[in-house]
Amino acid sequence: AQSVTQLGSHVSVSEGALVLLRCNYSSSVPPYLFWYVQYPNQGLQLLLKYTTGATLVKGINGFEAEFKKSETSFHLTKPSAHMSDAAEYFCAVIQNTGGFKTIFGAGTRLFVKA
Amino acid sequence: GAGVSQSPRYKVAKRGQDVALRCDPISGHVSLFWYQQALGQGPEFLTYFQNEAQLDKSGLPSDRFFAERPEGSVSTLKIQRTQQEDSAVYLCASSLARHPYEQYFGPGTRLTVT
Numbered sequence: 001a002q003s004v005t006q007l008g009s010h011v012s013v014s015e016g017a018l019v020l021l022r023c024n025y026s027s028s029v030p031p032y033l034f035w036y037v038q039y040p041n042q043g044l045q046l047l048l049k050y051t052t053g054a055t056l057v058k059g060i061n062g063f064e065a066e067f068k069k070s071e072t073s074f075h076l077t078k079p080s081a082h083m084s085d086a087a088e089y090f091c092a093v094i095q096n097t098g099g100f101k102t103i104f105g106a107g108t109r110l111f112v113k114a
Numbered sequence: 115g116a117g118v119s120q121s122p123r124y125k126v127a128k129r130g131q132d133v134a135l136r137c138d139p140i141s142g143h144v145s146l147f148w149y150q151q152a153l154g155q156g157p158e159f160l161t162y163f164q165n166e167a168q169l170d171k172s173g174l175p176s177d178r179f180f181a182e183r184p185e186g187s188v189s190t191l192k193i194q195r196t197q198q199e200d201s202a203v204y205l206c207a208s209s210l211a212r213h214p215y216e217q218y219f220g221p222g223t224r225l226t227v228t
Binding site: 043 | 118158
């Protein structure tokens, strides 16, 4: 069975500092991987995805993530945090077997200090 | 253009009541997903439609939960005899056939069962 683990339910960074949100997955086959952001009282918005090809993927708002098969990881990074990045971030996987069932992690709330 | 819309945005039900939650996907999106998001948790997959066909309902927690999409557009999630543990935000998402993994989420319906 697939699972997604996000290390750290809360992460706090200073404005301008590096953002690193960790995600590890367990899957019997290499999955498709996603990061979503959720602002208060809103639905989720896709930040970036990995399906095939280049393992370093770039998304919206300056975020990027790298798929590392050997580490079963898909950590999200941004070189310089902005106040507007404060939100809840979810890592998610879809098993690459033809279905569309998406498994989400528990989420990491990012706080950005001025 | 218009995004995914859900109604009502908030619903309070007494335990034992039936509720119906509506999702209007983005026009032309053939895939539609329902998720349940408990407080402080990531979304959990409930069910998935392609057009009017319900292809995966493995996430529905009990036979009190029922989803339909009779004309391949609007979908309704029905919960019969609501229980307190049904209190959650119910999210709907839709996607295009050619980009099935790029899900667009609605704002959700917050259900509170008292």
